[in-house]
Amino acid sequence: MNRSETKPPAIGLDIGTSRIVAARQVDQNISYDSQLNAFVAIPYSKMTANVLGKEGVPHSVEGNEIVVHGNESERFADLLNKETRRTMTRGVLNSDEPDGVKLIRAIASSLAGKGEKGQKLCFTVPAASIGADENLTYHEATLREILVGLGYEVKSINEGLAVVYGELESTNYTGIGVSCGGGLCNVCFAYLSVPILSFSMPKAGDFIDASAASVMGERANRVRILKEQSFFFNGHFDDKLRQAVTVYYDDMMQSLVAGLRNAFQGARNIPKLAKPIPLVLSGGSALPKGFRDRFEKIFKESDFPLDISEIRIAADPLTATAKGALVAALCDM
Numbered sequence: 001m002n003r004s005e006t007k008p009p010a011i012g013l014d015i016g017t018s019r020i021v022a023a024r025q026v027d028q029n030i031s032y033d034s035q036l037n038a039f040v041a042i043p044y045s046k047m048t049a050n051v052l053g054k055e056g057v058p059h060s061v062e063g064n065e066i067v068v069h070g071n072e073s074e075r076f077a078d079l080l081n082k083e084t085r086r087t088m089t090r091g092v093l094n095s096d097e098p099d100g101v102k103l104i105r106a107i108a109s110s111l112a113g114k115g116e117k118g119q120k121l122c123f124t125v126p127a128a129s130i131g132a133d134e135n136l137t138y139h140e141a142t143l144r145e146i147l148v149g150l151g152y153e154v155k156s157i158n159e160g161l162a163v164v165y166g167e168l169e170s171t172n173y174t175g176i177g178v179s180c181g182g183g184l185c186n187v188c189f190a191y192l193s194v195p196i197l198s199f200s201m202p203k204a205g206d207f208i209d210a211s212a213a214s215v216m217g218e219r220a221n222r223v224r225i226l227k228e229q230s231f232f233f234n235g236h237f238d239d240k241l242r243q244a245v246t247v248y249y250d251d252m253m254q255s256l257v258a259g260l261r262n263a264f265q266g267a268r269n270i271p272k273l274a275k276p277i278p279l280v281l282s283g284g285s286a287l288p289k290g291f292r293d294r295f296e297k298i299f300k301e302s303d304f305p306l307d308i309s310e311i312r313i314a315a316d317p318l319t320a321t322a323k324g325a326l327v328a329a330l331c332d333m
Contacts, residue, residue, distance in 0.1 A: 008116040011152070012326025013108065013123040014162070014319075015143060017088045017183030018205060018224075018284055020104070022111040023322035030326065032319045035070035035107050038084040040077045042066050058110060062099065069103050070110065074221065083221050090202055091126035091184035092139040105146045115151030122329035123147060124159045124321055126184050127198040130259055155332065160188025161195045162324030167280045167314050175278040176308075178256070179321050180285035182206045185256050187263070191271050199263055203255045205285040211251075212244040233290025252285070253298050261302045276309035282320035286313055 012023040021034040035058075042048065044064045052059050052066065059068045068076050077084045087093070087100035087107075094100050112121065125140045140156055147154045157165070163177025163186075173193035179186040184200040208227065209220040216223075218241060231245055264270065279299075281292060296311045314320035 008119040010120040010122070010326060010329035010332070011112050012162075012322045012324065012329055013112060013121060013147070014159070014322035014325055015088075015104070015108070015123050015125075016159075016181045016283075016321070017086065017091055018181060019318070020107050020111060021319055021322040023319060023326040025326065025330070030323060032316075032322060033111050034318065035111060036074055036084070037088060037104070037107060038073045038086055039067050039069035039103050040073045040080070040082055040084050042068060042076060042080065058106065060102075060106065067099070067103070070107055074225070077221055078225075081219075083219055089183060089206075090129070091181070091186070091200060092136060093142060101142060101146070104143070105149070108146060109150055112147075112150060112152070115147075115153075117151075119152055120155075120329045120332050121147055121152035122155050122157050122325040122332075124162050124325050125156045126159055126186050127188070127200045129184065129200045129202050130263065155328070157325055157328045158188055158195060158198050159184075159186040159321055160198055160200075161190055162321045162328065163280055163282050163314065164188055164190040164324065165193070165327040166320045166322075166324030167282070168278060171278060175280065176260075177324075178279065178281050178283075180204060180252075180256075180281060180283035180317075182284065185252070185259075185283075185285075187256075187260060189264070189270075189277075191273075196269060196271065197263060197267050199259070201256050201259045203252045205283075208245060208248040208252055208285070211248045212241065216241050216244050228284060228287055231288045233288060233294045249288075249291075249294070250298075253295050257295070257298045257302045257304075260299075261304050264305050270306070273306065276307035278309050279311045280314055280320075281311065282314035282317045284318055286317045 009024050014021040020037050044066050057072045058070045073084050087104050159179050160177045168175045176189045182205040185204045186200045189197040209223040213220040213223045292313050
């Protein structure tokens with residue numbers, strides 16, 4: 001057995017507002033595990049704590065509450081007619097949730113486990129939002145501290161660039177990667193794997209959920225479940241909730257396309273391209289059937305300054321970013 005075969009497997013970790021996804025190579029394939037990056041608090045009782053333990057439901061006891069985190073939080077929130085709470089908002093740590101860092105650590109640990117000596121892990125971070133003056137340094141440093149604490153050799157990658165790494169090997173990692181997530185839409189244009197232009201837009205999946213929920217008097221959590229499991233475009237809906245989701249999806253896509261056009265028109269460092277480049281859409285908000293066609297229609301009306309060869313959906317929108325983070329981690333081995 002040679003030295004490369006004894007190295008522990010690298011891990012790609014997509015730490016998103018809505019989900020945390022881990023990617024690792026198993027033989028010649030990539031395996032994925034994911035958990036909602038969310039939690040819900042329920043009243044403490046010794047009986048409930050014991051039952052949750054027996055059922056293997058991830059939780060912690062905080063004073064007079066039991067905090068259920070990860071995928072099970074959605075089920076408990078629905079049963080109790082409550083909203084899930086988020087450790088992150090708009091792509092970064094949620095300052096309104098003081099226990100958020102502790103819960104991210106618990107979810108990341110459940111997905112990645114403890115690192116072995118020399119084990120590489122690459123995690124995703126967002127780009128700065130257009131027109132915003134937010135500081136991403138604290139967010140990235142905190143996540144890095146969590147993962148180093150788990151025993152990994154850690155580096156970060158821009159979320160949009162991770163989409164390029166995960167989806168555009170066939171064009172030598174040249175093209176535009178767009179991750180339509182919960183908190184942000186992240187964009188990166190890369191040329192031969194080098195990031196040239198990166199930014200994010202604050203209108204994303206959570207914007208759709210909250211806006212549709214507000215006008216319909218529904219819970220945002222239920223809107224998200226509808227959006228991801230049964231919503232599709234190009235339908236004629238009598239259901240007013242589906243109509244509302246369509247309206248705010250259009251709003252999100254119009255903002256994203258306008259942001260793309262304005263960012264590229266204003267950029268001075270775009271290399272001269274010999275041929276058109278692809279644009280790949282990923283993320284949970286890109287899941288509904290018909291999303292690509294709707295986006296492409298709006299995009300073609302935008303007078304975009306670069307020639308685009310194709311607009312396509314990632315092979316698996318929910319795991320594309322984690323896959324790209326894994327590719328980046330493997331490059332260091």
